[in-house]
Amino acid sequence: MAGAYKRAIRDILDNRFLNAVTVITIALSILIVSAFALLFINVNDLMHSWRDSLRVMVYLKSDVAVAELSDVEQKIRLMPNIKAVHFVSKEDALAQLKSQMPGQASLFQNLKENPLPDAFEIRVQPDADVNQKITYLVGELKRFPWVEQIEYGQRWLGKFTNIFNLFRISGYAAGCLFLMAAVFIVANTIRLVIYARRDEVEIMRLVGAADNFIKAPFYVEGVIQGALGGFIGLAVCLGLFFFISSKMDQGLTAEILQVRFLPVWVWLAVWFASITVGWLGCFISLKQYLKN
Amino acid sequence: MENEAKNSIIRLFHVSKRYGTKNALLDVTLDVYKNEFLFISGPSGAGKSTLLKLLFLGETVTEGQILVDGMNLSRISRSRVPFLRRRIGIVFQDYKLIPTKSVYENVALVLEAAGVKRRIVTKKVKSVLRTVGMEDRIDSLPPSLSGGEQQRVAVARAVVGDPMIILADEPTGSLDAESARIILDLLKAFHERDTTVIVATHDTQLIRKEGARTIYLDQGQLQTPTIS
Ligand SMILES: Nc1ncnc2c1ncn2[C@@H]1O[C@H](COP(=O)(O)OP(=O)(O)O)[C@@H](O)[C@H]1O
Ligand SMILES: [Mg+2]
Numbered sequence A: 001m002a003g004a005y006k007r008a009i010r011d012i013l014d015n016r017f018l019n020a021v022t023v024i025t026i027a028l029s030i031l032i033v034s035a036f037a038l039l040f041i042n043v044n045d046l047m048h049s050w051r052d053s054l055r056v057m058v059y060l061k062s063d064v065a066v067a068e069l070s071d072v073e074q075k076i077r078l079m080p081n082i083k084a085v086h087f088v089s090k091e092d093a094l095a096q097l098k099s100q101m102p103g104q105a106s107l108f109q110n111l112k113e114n115p116l117p118d119a120f121e122i123r124v125q126p127d128a129d130v131n132q133k134i135t136y137l138v139g140e141l142k143r144f145p146w147v148e149q150i151e152y153g154q155r156w157l158g159k160f161t162n163i164f165n166l167f168r169i170s171g172y173a174a175g176c177l178f179l180m181a182a183v184f185i186v187a188n189t190i191r192l193v194i195y196a197r198r199d200e201v202e203i204m205r206l207v208g209a210a211d212n213f214i215k216a217p218f219y220v221e222g223v224i225q226g227a228l229g230g231f232i233g234l235a236v237c238l239g240l241f242f243f244i245s246s247k248m249d250q251g252l253t254a255e256i257l258q259v260r261f262l263p264v265w266v267w268l269a270v271w272f273a274s275i276t277v278g279w280l281g282c283f284i285s286l287k288q289y290l291k292n
Numbered sequence B: 001m002e003n004e005a006k007n008s009i010i011r012l013f014h015v016s017k018r019y020g021t022k023n024a025l026l027d028v029t030l031d032v033y034k035n036e037f038l039f040i041s042g043p044s045g046a047g048k049s050t051l052l053k054l055l056f057l058g059e060t061v062t063e064g065q066i067l068v069d070g071m072n073l074s075r076i077s078r079s080r081v082p083f084l085r086r087r088i089g090i091v092f093q094d095y096k097l098i099p100t101k102s103v104y105e106n107v108a109l110v111l112e113a114a115g116v117k118r119r120i121v122t123k124k125v126k127s128v129l130r131t132v133g134m135e136d137r138i139d140s141l142p143p144s145l146s147g148g149e150q151q152r153v154a155v156a157r158a159v160v161g162d163p164m165i166i167l168a169d170e171p172t173g174s175l176d177a178e179s180a181r182i183i184l185d186l187l188k189a190f191h192e193r194d195t196t197v198i199v200a201t202h203d204t205q206l207i208r209k210e211g212a213r214t215i216y217l218d219q220g221q222l223q224t225p226t227i228s
Helices: A002-014 A016-052 A066-077 A090-100 A102-109 A130-141 A155-196 A198-206 A211-249 A264-291 B002-007 B048-055 B078-085 B103-113 B118-131 B147-159 B177-192 B204-208
Strands: A056-060 A082-088 A119-124 A147-151 B008-019 B022-033 B037-041 B063-068 B088-091 B165-169 B196-200 B213-218
Touching: A002 A016, A002 A211, A016 A155, A016 A211, A016 A264, A056 A130, A066 A082, A066 A119, A082 A090, A090 A102, A119 A130, A130 A147, A155 A198, A155 A211, A155 A264, A198 A211, A198 B078, A211 A264, B008 B048, B008 B196, B022 B048, B022 B196, B022 B213, B037 B048, B037 B177, B037 B204, B048 B063, B048 B165, B048 B196, B078 B088, B088 B147, B103 B118, B103 B147, B118 B147, B147 B165, B147 B177, B165 B177, B177 B196
Parallel strands: B037 B196, B037 B213, B088 B165, B165 B196
Antiparallel strands: A056 A119, A056 A147, A082 A119, B008 B022, B008 B063
16 A cells, blocks of 8 residues: 555656646636535525524504413414514513614603504524515414514515525536536546556556556545645635635625635535545546456 | 376366467467476467467467466456466566666565565565576666666566466567576576476577477467477
């Protein structure tokens, strides 16, 4: 096995240009794949926080007795996919309104009685299908006699989710295509290396070397190419990320847009995919070579 | 016949080999005995190389059967071929050394491929290179050596794995008389160590002085049965 490493490294050094081109190609496809992943993860975070901030406000009729309130709250709580139910009394609502409009104190002093209704603020589990859940919930709530009005605003989010999903699918498809292209480029490199070494391979066979002994260095070479290309691609992606996010920090966007880099498991998964690309490329070219 | 079978290490039964429509070998039946030194002679194109290739499965027979050390070559699966070849050391006219590997690496390859431990590899390779008189050129690359020297390295490679059989195809064909003498003496020396040696050559001068059994091929057919 030590011999396999030695020969793989010698092959790489002997074919520097070919190997450099291969590694760069893998690095580029990994860069594209990880950039897509980065974008998706951050847009996903953003959408999650939007979904999380979604509220369904249920305004109650003024004739609902205080004694009934806990019963009503219980009914809402028992509905599916409810994350939290919060009672906002009309007094709380007025106090909140006052604090939001500090310069308008005189406006509120003229009020003889509180014109605001009691309300329940409902938060729904912020899953991807939060829209359907809210639609369902609103439909259910409307049937209760104590409901005066329901307010919710999620329609635009639904549209955005659909567009994003479409974008995500095409992103995955593009990523797969790039990885497949990388596999064939590795396969081609290994094929050329085998071709350059055909006399040596023939001699090894004549002296009793088994296929695995002959193949091992090529696999090591493919895996090194994959690991190196993946490392470079991810490093460039990380560099670009810090460059762009440092630019963004200076703007106002920083407060509303919390960006983050790929989590460790995605790093590792992408790197693993890159190594698999190297291995697979080698597998394909060795399969061809074994046929003759 | 019973006795023959016991002492034979290689047996060919009505072996024919055709390339397209050309008969390279035709109905060859032959026994090679344990620890024998055998010459295969005959004009160029007679089928000598073909016969040797059949023995290490460099080619497969068209008709007939071959047994090598009890193994039926037509029944050996692809994955077992390396095990056959580890029992056979081969010397070629064109040496077939790997030009980018040192003398040491070329010889060590045989043992590494067989999974021998590194420490033992070093010991054996050095010892065999000493025997063929190439211990001073251990780190040289083959292209920097003379033909005779390269063939000595090739002989070292053929014997380093302690094979039961050595096949040499025109081993002296590219060498001057003195180098040829050295190579033949080396092969005879390894024959003394309980190895069966088969040398294919069209050089009748080379054979004449040796007392070994010689078989003659002409147009793929065995000419003289056996002269002991
Ligand atoms: N791979 C091959 N394809 C076609 N014909 C071949 C091949 N190898 C050998 N031959 C033919 O088979 C015959 C025997 O060849 P060979 O065994 O090399 O003879 P020798 O070694 O006695 O000179 C020759 O006529 C040669 O042209
Ligand atoms: Mg020949």
